[in-house]
Amino acid sequence: MIHSDESKPAAVPTIAEKKEQLRKFLRQKGFKSTRQRDIIAGEFLKCSEHVTAEELYKKISNKHKNIGFTTVYRTLKLIAASGLATERVFADNLTRYESLSAEDHHDHLICLNCGSITEFENPKIEKLQERIANEFGFNTVTHKMELYGYCRMCKKDVLRGERFDRR
Amino acid sequence: MIHSDESKPAAVPTIAEKKEQLRKFLRQKGFKSTRQRDIIAGEFLKCSEHVTAEELYKKISNKHKNIGFTTVYRTLKLIAASGLATERVFADNLTRYESLSAEDHHDHLICLNCGSITEFENPKIEKLQERIANEFGFNTVTHKMELYGYCRMCKKDVLRGERFDRR
DNA sequence: AGGAAATTGAAATTCATTTTCAATTATTTT
DNA sequence: AAAATAATTGAAAATGAATTTCAATTTCCT
Numbered sequence: 001m002i003h004s005d006e007s008k009p010a011a012v013p014t015i016a017e018k019k020e021q022l023r024k025f026l027r028q029k030g031f032k033s034t035r036q037r038d039i040i041a042g043e044f045l046k047c048s049e050h051v052t053a054e055e056l057y058k059k060i061s062n063k064h065k066n067i068g069f070t071t072v073y074r075t076l077k078l079i080a081a082s083g084l085a086t087e088r089v090f091a092d093n094l095t096r097y098e099s100l101s102a103e104d105h106h107d108h109l110i111c112l113n114c115g116s117i118t119e120f121e122n123p124k125i126e127k128l129q130e131r132i133a134n135e136f137g138f139n140t141v142t143h144k145m146e147l148y149g150y151c152r153m154c155k156k157d158v159l160r161g162e163r164f165d166r167r
Numbered sequence: 168m169i170h171s172d173e174s175k176p177a178a179v180p181t182i183a184e185k186k187e188q189l190r191k192f193l194r195q196k197g198f199k200s201t202r203q204r205d206i207i208a209g210e211f212l213k214c215s216e217h218v219t220a221e222e223l224y225k226k227i228s229n230k231h232k233n234i235g236f237t238t239v240y241r242t243l244k245l246i247a248a249s250g251l252a253t254e255r256v257f258a259d260n261l262t263r264y265e266s267l268s269a270e271d272h273h274d275h276l277i278c279l280n281c282g283s284i285t286e287f288e289n290p291k292i293e294k295l296q297e298r299i300a301n302e303f304g305f306n307t308v309t310h311k312m313e314l315y316g317y318c319r320m321c322k323k324d325v326l327r328g329e330r331f332d333r334r
Numbered sequence: 335a336g337g338a339a340a341t342t343g344a345a346a347t348t349c350a351t352t353t354t355c356a357a358t359t360a361t362t363t364t
Numbered sequence: 365a366a367a368a369t370a371a372t373t374g375a376a377a378a379t380g381a382a383t384t385t386c387a388a389t390t391t392c393c394t
Binding site: 089091093109111112118120122124125128129132133135136137138139140141142143144145146147148149150151152155 | 276285287289292295303307315316317318
């Protein structure tokens with residue numbers, strides 16, 4: 001990639017900037033900015049790796065014993081509504097939130113043994129999907145694609161005959 | 168498609184044959200064949216279009232008031248375990264069962280307005296998925312791909328500005 | 335500061351799914 | 365064919381994640 005003095009690559013927004021984006025969204029929609037929302041957003045944006053409300057709540061309640069689960073839950077919904085995150089449900093049926101930078105779209109590889117979630121992006125698949133939808137007269141809004149299997153690490157365990165914990 | 172006198176296309180198993188397949192599975196696993204399981208399997212195989220346990224239960228309880236929801240629920244699990252059906256969860260978070268003929272694999276188009284589910288199959292996508300998984304050292308067991316949007320019918324409603332009931 | 339309006343969080347509710355358990359039914363044994 | 369053995373049934377209870385309720389608290393606006 002080429003860098004000139006004049007032009008910079010599109011800046012990846014900082015956590016502070018994202019928090020500002022959320023505050024803007026709240027103000028615009030008539031919601032209030034609160035201490036809790038700020039803390040929750042901060043923690044979410046910091047450690048966000050497909051967290052559930054429960055997980056984030058536990059993380060936060062170490063430091064902030066006075067923030068309730070319900071507030072974490074509701075704030076995650078707000079963060080998703082603001083466009084800073086998406087809600088996703090994988091095969092374990094838990095609702096997870098994933099921090100999102102603008103229009104990136106990606107799909108997921110999920111390890112059936114260790115549960116790790118790997119992201120990938122593939123424009124060819126996106127195009128194919130669009131074509132298929134068109135064939136059926138369908139207007140695609142969004143899609144979901146998940147590959148379930150065994151990751152590099154766990155594959156080895158299988159070969160070694162080690163035990164599988166999950167399902 | 169060409170038909171000769173000698174060769175026939177691979178036979179699509181009848182409901183009776185599928186029921187026999189289930190009975191075989193049950194016997195082999197030490198389960199029993201019961202009147203209820205027979206009725207439930209029959210109804211499921213007849214009308215199967217991504218039904219939930221609840222839906223199938225309602226359908227059945229018209230004729231058979233003495234078959235409980237729990238039995239329908241459990242029998243669907245058995246049918247899935249036997250390989251005659253798969254369990255699927257779409258965006259509405261309900262567990263649905265879909266009758267399956269051997270190795271057919273397909274994905275889904277789901278209308279966000281009317282909830283209709285259309286199946287499709289695309290070998291190119293399957294291959295692409297395999298290639299992507301390999302890139303990441305992943306061993307794919309299964310996958311899930313769902314396109315959400317508006318079907319041909321509902322697309323028209325959108326243009327006409329008619330109301331959207333769902334979400 | 336004062337008042338209107340939204341937020342908080344503990345507790346309650348919802349709703350699908352799953353489990354429990356006593357009564358029943360299917361299968362095997364004698 | 366009856367008894368013994370073992371699984372199934374189904375109503376009801378339990379589970380567990382997601383969501384709602386509501387009184388007390390906090391934020392925002394003037």
